[in-house]
Amino acid sequence: MGGDALRWSEYRNVPWKNGGGMTREVASGTVKAPTASAEITDGFDWRVSVADVDAGGPFSAFPGIDRVITLVEGEGMVLTVDGTPHPVGPLSPFAFSGDAATDCRLEAGAVRNVNVMTRRSRATATVRIVSVAAARETKMACAAGETLLVMAVTDGIAVGGRDGRETRLGRLDCVRHEGPTVLTLRGDGRVAGMRITAAG
Secondary structure, eight states: OOSEEEOGGGOEEEEOTTSSOEEEEEEEEOOOOSSGGGOOSSSOSEEEEEEEEOSOEEOOOOTTEEEEEEEEESSOEEEEETTEEEEEOBTOOEEEETTSOEEEEESSSOEEEEEEEEETTTEEEEEEEEEEOTTSOEEEEEOTTOEEEEEESSSOEEEEOTTSOEEEEOTTOEEEEESSEEEEEEESEEEEEEEEEEOO
């Protein structure tokens, strides 16, 4: 199959750090360290979660963490990061520092966001929205040392691996894969490809 399937119905609910709401944790992990002494003891190297934001207000502070936020439901929001406003539209990944003072203003009601967090000294992340068309196959490669998460942001997507078996994804279901392979995406819709690598 195309990696480990992670289902929306099974994501764990955890409270926001500032107590202002709840988030659903998709996956988290650590990157391979050169020595055992380099392993962290105070949490994750990376984490992917989905948060529902029903009202504007301040974001939790995450010192030493880099963040990428992608709006997957709702019309839009404005994030003010250290005093500078940044409009964030649907399916447009926005990267910012967890150290920054960040406030959210909703443009047209509640939104749902996918959040990718990485510990700056340990890991980096890139997020890309990929369109999948029924008329052709779309491929996504995962390299050695990488973790690739492919989340369906629409229905109708299947992910296949080298063994030819497919994993069908509902909306906001995800496939996680580590190490070198090429995944094949079929269907008609869009996915968020989240790539985690060790900080270099």
